[in-house]
Amino acid sequence: MIAQLLAIGLLIALLPLSYAWVSGDSDKYRKLVWITTFLVFDLILFGSFTRLTDSGLGCPDWPGCYGTSNPIHAGADIAAAEAAMPHGPVTEMKAWIEMLHRYFAMAVGALILTLTLLAWTRRRTLGHSPWAATGLLALVCVQGAFGAWTVTLKLMPLMVTLHLLLGMALLAALAWLAAERTAAPGRNDLAALRRLQSALLLGFGLLVAQIALGGWVSTNYAVLACQGFPQCNGSWLPEMNFADGLSLWRELGHTAGGELLDRQSLVAIHWLHRAFAVVVLAYLAWLALKLGRLPSLRKFSRALWALLVLQFSTGLSNIVLGWPLIAALAHNGGAALLVLTLVWLLYRSRREQGSWPMAA
Numbered sequence: 001m002i003a004q005l006l007a008i009g010l011l012i013a014l015l016p017l018s019y020a021w022v023s024g025d026s027d028k029y030r031k032l033v034w035i036t037t038f039l040v041f042d043l044i045l046f047g048s049f050t051r052l053t054d055s056g057l058g059c060p061d062w063p064g065c066y067g068t069s070n071p072i073h074a075g076a077d078i079a080a081a082e083a084a085m086p087h088g089p090v091t092e093m094k095a096w097i098e099m100l101h102r103y104f105a106m107a108v109g110a111l112i113l114t115l116t117l118l119a120w121t122r123r124r125t126l127g128h129s130p131w132a133a134t135g136l137l138a139l140v141c142v143q144g145a146f147g148a149w150t151v152t153l154k155l156m157p158l159m160v161t162l163h164l165l166l167g168m169a170l171l172a173a174l175a176w177l178a179a180e181r182t183a184a185p186g187r188n189d190l191a192a193l194r195r196l197q198s199a200l201l202l203g204f205g206l207l208v209a210q211i212a213l214g215g216w217v218s219t220n221y222a223v224l225a226c227q228g229f230p231q232c233n234g235s236w237l238p239e240m241n242f243a244d245g246l247s248l249w250r251e252l253g254h255t256a257g258g259e260l261l262d263r264q265s266l267v268a269i270h271w272l273h274r275a276f277a278v279v280v281l282a283y284l285a286w287l288a289l290k291l292g293r294l295p296s297l298r299k300f301s302r303a304l305w306a307l308l309v310l311q312f313s314t315g316l317s318n319i320v321l322g323w324p325l326i327a328a329l330a331h332n333g334g335a336a337l338l339v340l341t342l343v344w345l346l347y348r349s350r351r352e353q354g355s356w357p358m359a360a
Contacts, residue, residue, distance in 0.1 A: 004069035009106025016111060029118055029126055030178070036111045037174040041336055043104050044167045048332040050101045051160065051218065052325055058094030062151045063102060071095040105147060112140045132177055139170050158248045161215040168211060171336060172343045179347040190348075192294055196287070197349040203287050204342045210280045211335050213273040220245075220252070223323045225266035229316060232271050240268035277315065281308055284338070291345075303341055310334040 016039060020032040050056055059065035059074070060081075066074035071092060081090035116137045119130035146163040153159050217223055222245075226232035245265035250256045255265075284304060292301035311334045317327035 001064045001067060001069050005063055008103050010110050012103055012107035013110035032115060033178045037178050039108055040171045040174055043108055044171060044336050045329060045333050046101050046104060047167060048329055050097050052328050053097060054089060055094035055097035056155050057089035058098035062148045065095055065099055071099055109140050112136050128180060136173055139173060142166060143170055155252045157219040157252055160219040161212060164215040165212055168339050172339050175340050175343040176347055179344055193349045196290060199287060200342060200346050200349055203284055204346060206280045206283055207338055207342060210276055213276055217269055217273045220266060220269050222266040222269040223318055225270040229319050238267050239264050240271060241265040242268045245269045284308055300341060300345060307334050307338050
């Protein structure tokens with residue numbers, strides 16, 4: 001089974017690898033880094049789709065599906081599980097969604113392994129340390145381990161949230177590596193951008209915290225715990241249970257003591273994410289205004305404004321429209337795009353004037 005799974009992942013990885021090698025770009029390594037970054041972004045969205053369609057336990061074992069490499073071979077077990085629990089976590093469709101997510105994750109792992117091998121074998125011609133790609137390989141291995149624990153620990157909220165955050169960390173690391181091999185912005189704005197470095201770091205930290213809170217809302221199914229906007233259930237400060245809601249080591253839907261999680265706990269989870277969103281939106285809007293004053297970075301300012309509007313509108317849609325799938329996916333995608341934007345700006349702010357690597 002393991003060999004079959006690896007073969008499937010490698011076959012999927014061969015498509016982007018072939019595209020990178022036959023493209024007209026003279027820097028094949030840079031091309032592969034960008035392709036891998038794009039695919040990790042797609043994988044984050046597909047992971048969100050897997051979670052939002054309740055497909056995380058579509059195959060309740062790991063790495064295969066009922067000890068096989070695909071849902072076709074596991075058909076009898078899937079049918080039996082679905083017959084026993086018609087509205088349970090296992091159906092043929094959910095099994096395929098879960099396994100496709102795993103196949104794509106293995107393909108991304110194969111691409112990062114390829115990047116690492118290239119970084120070491122061509123380290124003299126590439127012009128940068130191969131340890132960056134090696135760190136990516138270590139990170140994707142850790143991400144894979146958390147993916148396994150997500151399944152084996154039956155969607156424990158802490159494991160699912162950490163799996164999301166590690167996915168975002170992998171995206172950020174790939175974006176940084178991609179930025180190393182891309183042309184510089186206008187040099188006239190470098191000094192002003194460097195003065196914003198601390199502000200960018202703080203903005204990135206606030207964004208990561210908000211993504212963690214959003215993951216906690218989603219994994220605890222607390223999106224609809226607060227009805228109405230801007231108030232929550234008709235109150236600015238509704239009754240909340242932060243002790244149980246923010247308890248980390250517990251099973252899905254239960255307190256640390258094993259009792260069922262009450263509604264006040266879910267309200268506390270949702271309200272905290274909503275309240276902190278005001279802080280993050282205001283701060284990133286201020287950053288967008290600052291960037292808008294730098295001519296060569298106005299496109300980043302416009303991108304930030306567009307993403308902030310997207311996050312606000314999709315977050316609001318999740319509440320008032322009853323958590324539609326497309327809005328939830330767009331909300332996750334917007335968060336990932338914000339990560340990419342801030343990482344790119346942070347990379348630029350840290351470069352010394354006159355030392356930017358130019359694209360080949």
